[in-house]
Each structure stands twice: as C-alpha cells, then as structure tokens.
Amino acid sequence: QINVNYQGKNIPVYMTKDGQYMASSISLITTEAAQTTKTQTQQTSVPKSDKPKVELFAMTYCPYGLQAEKALIPAIQTLGNKVDASIRFVHYFMHGDKETAETYNQVCIREEQSAKYLDYLSCFSEDGDRARCITKVGVDKTKLDSCVATKAKDYYAKDSALSQGYGVQGSPTLIINGVEASFDRSSAGALSAICSAFTSAPAECSTKLSSAPASSGFGGVKGGETATDASCG
Numbered sequence: 326q327i328n329v330n331y332q333g334k335n336i337p338v339y340m341t342k343d344g345q346y347m348a349s350s351i352s353l354i355t356t357e358a359a360q361t362t363k364t365q366t367q368q369t370s371v372p373k374s375d376k377p378k379v380e381l382f383a384m385t386y387c388p389y390g391l392q393a394e395k396a397l398i399p400a401i402q403t404l405g406n407k408v409d410a411s412i413r414f415v416h417y418f419m420h421g422d423k424e425t426a427e428t429y430n431q432v433c434i435r436e437e438q439s440a441k442y443l444d445y446l447s448c449f450s451e452d453g454d455r456a457r458c459i460t461k462v463g464v465d466k467t468k469l470d471s472c473v474a475t476k477a478k479d480y481y482a483k484d485s486a487l488s489q490g491y492g493v494q495g496s497p498t499l500i501i502n503g504v505e506a507s508f509d510r511s512s513a514g515a516l517s518a519i520c521s522a523f524t525s526a527p528a529e530c531s532t533k534l535s536s537a538p539a540s541s542g543f544g545g546v547k548g549g550e551t552a553t554d555a556s557c558g
Contacts, residue, residue, distance in 0.1 A: 371504045377522040378503070379410040382488050384496040385427040386420035387557035388542035391450050392510050393497035395539035398443055400515035403532050408519060411435075412446065415496050416485035419557055429477035430455060430469070436480050437472050438464055453543050495556030507554075510538045 327338045381397050383390030394412060401410040412435065418424045427449075435442045441462045448458035459466060472480075491500055499506045501522045508514040512534035520530035541555075 371506050371518075371522050372502045373522055373524045374502050375524050377408050377501055377519055379408055379519055379522075380413050380487070380491075380500040381411070382413050382415045382484075382491070382493045382496065382498045382500065384415055384419060384424060384557050385431060385449075386424045386453070387496040389510075389555050389557060390496040391543065392539045392541040393499065394446060395450050396508070396510045396512050397499075397515045398447055399512040399534050400519060402443065403516060403534065404519065404527070404529050407527050407529065410519075412442075413484045413487060414481060415493050415498070415558065416488040417558065427455060428481060429473050432480040432484065433469055433472035433477050434464055436476075437468060450543060451545070495558040497556060511536050512539070514538075 327340060379397075379401065381393055383394060397410075397412075401408060404410070412431075414428050414432065418428070431442070431446070431449075434445050441464055445458050445462045445464060448461055449455065458464075459469070488498075491498070491503075491505070493500075499508060499518065501519060506518050506522075508518040513536040516530065516532065516534050520526045523530070
C-alpha cells in the first residue's frame, strides 16, 4: 500500500512488488500495457522520410541519458550514413560543474573530431573517466582544449536552442524527424524506432541487435533492466 496525498486527501494506492500492476479504488493499471500504448502512439505520429533525422537529447551524467545513449549507439552505427543522427544536450544542467565541463568536452569532440565521438561516448559510458577515454580513442587533446576554451559555449548554445525549440523536458528525449518518439532503451528498440521513420526501410533495418535494455548509469551496455520512462529533469 502506498498512501498518496492529493488535494489534501490521503488516497491509498496498491502496487504489486514486481511493479507490474497498480490499483486504486478507481482503476487497475498495467504499467507495461500503458508504456506499450504510449510508445505505439508516439511512434505512429513520427513522419517518414528518405533519411530520418534522429536527435537524442541527454545530460552527460544523467543515468537514464547514459542508458539511452548506450542503446542508441549500435543502432546508428548499423544504419551509418543512411540516417542523420546526433547526440545532443538538453538546455539545463543538474549534476554540477562536472556535467557542464563534460558537456563542453563532448560538444567539442562531436563538432571537431566527429569520427571519434561515438567511440569516445561508448568509452565514457563505461566509467565516466574522461582522461582515459581521450587517450584510448586518440582524441587530439590540444585541439580539444582549444575548442573548450573558445568554442564550446557556442556549440552548446545551438543544442540548447534546439532543446528548447522541441520543448524537451527530460533526459533522455528522442526526436525523430522533428517529433518526440519513444523506445524501450534497447538497441533493437532504437533501431525499430528509427526504421519506422524511413519512407522505405533499408536492408540494415533487418539487423539483429540486442533486445535487452541497456544498463542505466555508468557500466556495461547489457543490463537486462526493465526499461522505464524515467528521466533526469
């Protein structure tokens, strides 16, 4: 039993321990069914195009943003240049100075050393060790430092403006062809969400990717966790 205070009244709500069912005196809700319905509704409203534009808005230290990034990376690598995909950043910070610094770090790698960005992001999602990943991936540190000092704020300002323009309210938020979409934070789910936006889906859409939701926060990609709508923000 969970006691919820609503408009000055205590209302008892009951939930099964596995989190699958919740009931009040009004209704019985199946959380899995509710999520499926929401996902289907959002995805059917995404317009189709020959080359879908995919933008994932996240925060660098948001555990659910990291989860979505880990799920999305294999999907966009599978589709290659057949999709216009970007990892972008929301218009606010919630995790202190370290997040501001890492956001500037990532926008600079993304904009000026783009071929190394996804590899860097995959590495960073393992343990958050920026220095290790810069060395491992071979990022040009001198070029990166110069960018952070002189250009990072301007690069981030563009992401921030896009985030506000789309009405992003949480990390992660997936935008496909200008419309908010949803997926179960698995690589297979990410591929399916993107491929549903093609006018004519390419052969790569048949690629078998992991259907297990990625782990939230730092750590290995395969978490096998129950995917949720949880976000930062």
